[in-house]
Amino acid sequence: MRILHPKPLTKEAFAPFGEVIETRGSPHFTINGGSTERFHDLAEVDVSESGGRPLINIFRAQPLERPLTARLMERHPLASQAFIPLCRSPFWVLVAPAGDDLRVSELTLFETNGNQGVNYRRGIWHHPILAQVPDQEFLVIDRGGVGENCDEYHLPEPVRFFIS
Secondary structure (H helix, E strand, O other): EEEEEOOOOOOOHHHHOOEEOOOOOEEEEEEEHEEEEOOOOOOOOOOOOOHHHEEEEEEOOOOOOOOOOOEEEEEEOOOOOOEEEEEOOOEEEEEEEEOOOOOOOOEEEEOOOOOOEEEEEOOEEEEEEEOOOEEEEEEEEEOOOOOOOOEEEEEEEEEEEEEO
C-alpha cells in the first residue's frame, strides 16, 4: 500500500494540475470608489467545450473515515473544476497528471491553508472533496450542458494518507 504525506499547497507546486485560488500574492486593484479590493482573474474557467456552460454550485462535504484511504479518482474531460472553501478550514487535495493512464506513483497530496481554493485543469485526475471538518462548504464552478464530463478510475490498490 502506498502512503502519501501532504505537501503545503503553493501556486508553484500545484501549477501542473491547475491554479491555486487565493488572495495572497494575487493581482488586485480597488473598485467601488476605493471601498473594495478586487482580486482579479484568479483561475482560468474552461467550460465551453462541446457547448458547455458554467455552473455555480455549493457542495457541503463531510470528512471521510480515518485512516484516510483513496480508492477512487475522477477527472473531467470537458472542463475545469474549481473548489473555493466558504469557511476558513483546510482541506486536502489529491491529484495526478492528466492522461488516459493514471499512475499511482504520480499521485500528489496537498494540504490547503484554509484560505485557498483550487481550479483543476481539464482532464486532471483528482480525488473527490477531502474535507477536514463536518459540513465543510465549497463554492464549486464547473460545467453544465450536453456530454458526459466525469470519468472515474478505481485504484488497483488503496492509497493511505499520512496526516497528523
